Amino acid sequence: MRCITIIICFIALSLQAKELVYQDKEGIIRWTNNKERVAVFGANYCLPSACDYRAAAYVDGNRDDMIAEDLDHFKRMGWNGLRLCFWGDWQNTDREGNLIDNDHLRLFDKLIEEASKREIYMLLSPIVTYNSQWPEMNDTTNTGIMKYVGKADLILDPATKNAERNYINQLLNHRNRFTGRKIKDEPNILFVEIINEPSQFPDMPDEMTDYINGMVDEIKSTGCEKLLFYNVSQNWKVAPIVAASKVDGGTYAWYPGGLTSFRAIPGNPLLCVDRYEQLMDPAMKGKSKIVYEFDATQSLGGLQTAAMIREFVRGGCQFIAMFSYDMLRTAPKNLGWDVQYTNMVYTPRKAVASMIGAEMMKRWKPGQPNEYYPKNNKFGDFRISYDEDLVLLNSTDSYYHSGDAKDKPKNISELRHIAGVGTSPMIEYSGNGIYFLDRSADGFSWTLDLFPDILALDDPFHPSAYKDVSIADARKHVMNVRLPGIEVSDTIYAGKYTVDANGFKRIADHPQQDLYSSYKGWPTHGADSRYPDRWKYNDWYTQIQPTEETSNLITVLNACDGLKMIDYTRNFESPECRVRLIRTLDGMNNAYELKTPDLTENPEWRTAADVTFQTYCGDKLWNRKGSVPKYIKIWAKGLNGTDKALVNFMDKNGRAFGSAFNLTNSMQEITIDVSSVSTFPAVVLPQDWPGVCSYYYPQSKNVSGKPDWDNIELVQVSLRGNLYPDGQKHDKGIIVEKIILEY
Incomplete structure (x- = not known):
C-alpha cells in the first residue's frame, strides 16, 4: 500500500511541472534552464471560443484537425508563441463563476496539448470581456458572468469579483483531459493575463488595486506560479497603479491603422511606427512587458508589422502576439476578425514579414536606438523598403524576403534557411505563394516547401461568410535555383521537393493539398472562363476618358x-x-x-x-x-x-x-x-x-x-x-x- 502511495505521489509531482521561466530582479524574464533572456513571438489563436469557433462550422471544418494544421504552420514559420484568449466569462461559466465543461473547454484543452507538443509557449487570457457572439449577435447560448453584468462591474462590483475569482480558481484547477495536468501546472503556459482590456479607473486607485491584488491572490492560492500580467495600454494613466500592484508586469497593444476603416489602407505605413514611448514609462521600471495584441490592420504587405516589432523589441517586450491568426480553412473568407488578416498561405507577404519579426526578437536587442523613417530602413541584418514593398532578413545563416529582393546574400556558402515570396539572387520564381528552403545536414541538398499562388478576389477587410476574398491556386510555375553546387530549373507546383544538383524531386503533397486545387475559373468570383490565367479585363468604355478640355x-x-x-x-x-x-x-x-x-x-x-x-x-x-x-x-x-x-x-x-x-x-x-x-x-x-x-x-x-x-x-x-x-x-x-x- 505504501508503495502505491509513493507511485501516486511521484506521478502527481511529474504532472506538476517546474515553471519554464522566471523574472529576475530587473524585471527581465529568463528561461529557468539556462538563464537566457526569453524572446517569444506568435499570434492570438481563438478557435476554441467565440466567432472563430462558429467560423469553423461555417466551412464544415473539423476543429481538432484545424488546430493541428494551424499550429503546424506556426512551427513552419518559426513562431514559438500563442496567446490563448478564452471566452470563459461568456461561454464557460454560470452567473456565480462555476466552470461549465462543454466543447469550448474541450477545445481549450486540445489547443494546449497541441501547442505543448510543438514547443509553443502560451499567454492565457481567461476573461475576455467582449461579447462572444460578435459579429453575428444572433446566438443566445451565452451562460457566463458577462451575460448578467457590465464591463465596469468586473472591477468594481463585489459579487461579480467573487464570481471571477471562483471562475479563475476552477479553471486553473481544471485537469486537461488530454495532458492529464491541471491548467495551473501546464508548463508551456508561461503567463496569465488577469483580464483582457478591462475598464480602467485611474482616478480610483484603491478599487483597481483591490481588484488586481484580489485576482492575484486567488490565482496564487491554487498553487499557480505563472507570471501574472495586467493591461496598461487601455489607459496609460493606470501604469503607476499596475506597477504598485502584485502583478509581474504590464500588457500592451498597438493598431497603427486603427480598427474601423473596413478596407485596405493605401499609402506608406512606415511613417507613424517609429516610436512607442509609453513602453519607456519609468513607472513600469522593474516590471516585465508583453504585447498581447498588435497588427498592421487593413494591410497585407507586412512592412508595418516588421517595423512595429522592431519598436516592441527596443521597448523591452519579451512576448509578442499578433492579432489574430486566421485558420487555414476559414482564411479564404477572412472569417475570423474583419480588419485583421494573417495566414501563412493566404497572406504570404505578411507571413514572411512576421517570420522576420520573430527573428528580430532573437537578433535585435532592447534599447537599440531607432531613428525616424527613412533613416531607420536598414538596421543590423534587416532592411525595410516601402518603394520595394520588401522586408528582408539577410544574415549569415538565413535569407527571408517578403517580396522580390536583389540584395546578395552575406555568405551564400553558409546559408541554411531561405523563405520568401517572389525572386531573389538564389531563387527565380514567378508565383506569389510563400516558399521555404532548408539545407540538409550533409549540405548537398535542400528541402523545398512550396505553397500555392493566392488570387485576390475582393478587399479582405469587409468579409462575409457568403463569399471568398482569396483563392489558393496550385498552378505550375518555373523555378530556377542557384545555390552552391546547385543550378537547376523545373516547372513545379505546390508541394514538397528535394532540390540538389540533379534537379527537383517531388516527395509529398501538402496535407491540405485539396484546398490548393488547380484554378479552373469561377465565373461567380469574377473570373473569365475563357482565360483561366487572368482576370477579366475592365471594358474600355467603363473607364472615364479625359477630353481635350479636361486633360490638364x-x-x-x-x-x-x-x-x-x-x-x-x-x-x-x-x-x-x-x-x-x-x-x-x-x-x-x-x-x-x-x-x-x-x-x-x-x-x-x-x-x-x-x-x-x-x-x-x-x-x-x-x-x-x-x-x-x-x-x-x-x-x-x-x-x-x-x-x-x-x-x-x-x-x-x-x-x-x-x-x-x-x-x-x-x-x-x-x-x-x-x-x-x-x-x-x-x-x-x-x-x-x-x-x-x-x-x-x-x-x-x-x-x-x-x-x-x-x-x-x-x-x-x-x-x-x-x-x-x-x-x-x-x-x-x-x-x-x-x-x-x-x-
Whole structure:
C-alpha cells in the first residue's frame, strides 16, 4: 500500500511541472534552464471560443484537425508563441463563476496539448470581456458572468469579483483531459493575463488595486506560479497603479491603422511606427512587458508589422502576439476578425514579414536606438523598403524576403534557411505563394516547401461568410535555383521537393493539398472562363476618358466618391469631429461636411486643436510624374462664419505642403497658386489605437525644400485652431465638393 502511495505521489509531482521561466530582479524574464533572456513571438489563436469557433462550422471544418494544421504552420514559420484568449466569462461559466465543461473547454484543452507538443509557449487570457457572439449577435447560448453584468462591474462590483475569482480558481484547477495536468501546472503556459482590456479607473486607485491584488491572490492560492500580467495600454494613466500592484508586469497593444476603416489602407505605413514611448514609462521600471495584441490592420504587405516589432523589441517586450491568426480553412473568407488578416498561405507577404519579426526578437536587442523613417530602413541584418514593398532578413545563416529582393546574400556558402515570396539572387520564381528552403545536414541538398499562388478576389477587410476574398491556386510555375553546387530549373507546383544538383524531386503533397486545387475559373468570383490565367479585363468604355478640355485637370478629392475612402480624426479625448456626406442646396451636388463645436486648446485632449479628413490620391497622380501642377482648385464654403481652412498634400516620405485658404458662406471656386504653398504638419490618419502615435507625422515637421509632386499620396482638409483668433474658435465648419489640380 505504501508503495502505491509513493507511485501516486511521484506521478502527481511529474504532472506538476517546474515553471519554464522566471523574472529576475530587473524585471527581465529568463528561461529557468539556462538563464537566457526569453524572446517569444506568435499570434492570438481563438478557435476554441467565440466567432472563430462558429467560423469553423461555417466551412464544415473539423476543429481538432484545424488546430493541428494551424499550429503546424506556426512551427513552419518559426513562431514559438500563442496567446490563448478564452471566452470563459461568456461561454464557460454560470452567473456565480462555476466552470461549465462543454466543447469550448474541450477545445481549450486540445489547443494546449497541441501547442505543448510543438514547443509553443502560451499567454492565457481567461476573461475576455467582449461579447462572444460578435459579429453575428444572433446566438443566445451565452451562460457566463458577462451575460448578467457590465464591463465596469468586473472591477468594481463585489459579487461579480467573487464570481471571477471562483471562475479563475476552477479553471486553473481544471485537469486537461488530454495532458492529464491541471491548467495551473501546464508548463508551456508561461503567463496569465488577469483580464483582457478591462475598464480602467485611474482616478480610483484603491478599487483597481483591490481588484488586481484580489485576482492575484486567488490565482496564487491554487498553487499557480505563472507570471501574472495586467493591461496598461487601455489607459496609460493606470501604469503607476499596475506597477504598485502584485502583478509581474504590464500588457500592451498597438493598431497603427486603427480598427474601423473596413478596407485596405493605401499609402506608406512606415511613417507613424517609429516610436512607442509609453513602453519607456519609468513607472513600469522593474516590471516585465508583453504585447498581447498588435497588427498592421487593413494591410497585407507586412512592412508595418516588421517595423512595429522592431519598436516592441527596443521597448523591452519579451512576448509578442499578433492579432489574430486566421485558420487555414476559414482564411479564404477572412472569417475570423474583419480588419485583421494573417495566414501563412493566404497572406504570404505578411507571413514572411512576421517570420522576420520573430527573428528580430532573437537578433535585435532592447534599447537599440531607432531613428525616424527613412533613416531607420536598414538596421543590423534587416532592411525595410516601402518603394520595394520588401522586408528582408539577410544574415549569415538565413535569407527571408517578403517580396522580390536583389540584395546578395552575406555568405551564400553558409546559408541554411531561405523563405520568401517572389525572386531573389538564389531563387527565380514567378508565383506569389510563400516558399521555404532548408539545407540538409550533409549540405548537398535542400528541402523545398512550396505553397500555392493566392488570387485576390475582393478587399479582405469587409468579409462575409457568403463569399471568398482569396483563392489558393496550385498552378505550375518555373523555378530556377542557384545555390552552391546547385543550378537547376523545373516547372513545379505546390508541394514538397528535394532540390540538389540533379534537379527537383517531388516527395509529398501538402496535407491540405485539396484546398490548393488547380484554378479552373469561377465565373461567380469574377473570373473569365475563357482565360483561366487572368482576370477579366475592365471594358474600355467603363473607364472615364479625359477630353481635350479636361486633360490638364486631375480630381484628387470628389464627394461623388462617397465616404468609403475617407479617413477623419477620432472623437476620443480630442475636439469633436463630425464628418458626413451631404447634398448642397445651392447646386444639389454631393459634398463633404466637416464640423467641430470647439477648437479651443484643452489640456485633457490627447490631440491637437484640429479636425481633419483625408483621402488617398496617389493612384490618381501616377501618370503625372515629371509634371508640377500650377493651381489647386477647391470648391468649398464655410459654415457658421468660418472664414478659413487648410488644404495639405503629403508625399510618401511624410513631407507635407499646403495652404490656408479663405471661405465665404456661399459655395465658390477657390484657386491657390502652387508656387505659394508652404509647409504644414500633416495629421496621422487613420488614428491608431490605443493612442501611441503622435497626432502629426514627425516627418511633416521642420520640412524644407519644395513639394515632391511625383510622390504625393494624401490630400487633407483641416479646421485647425491656430487659424482663428482667440474667442472665435467655436462652431467651425466647412463644406467641400471637390479638389482639383490643374497642370
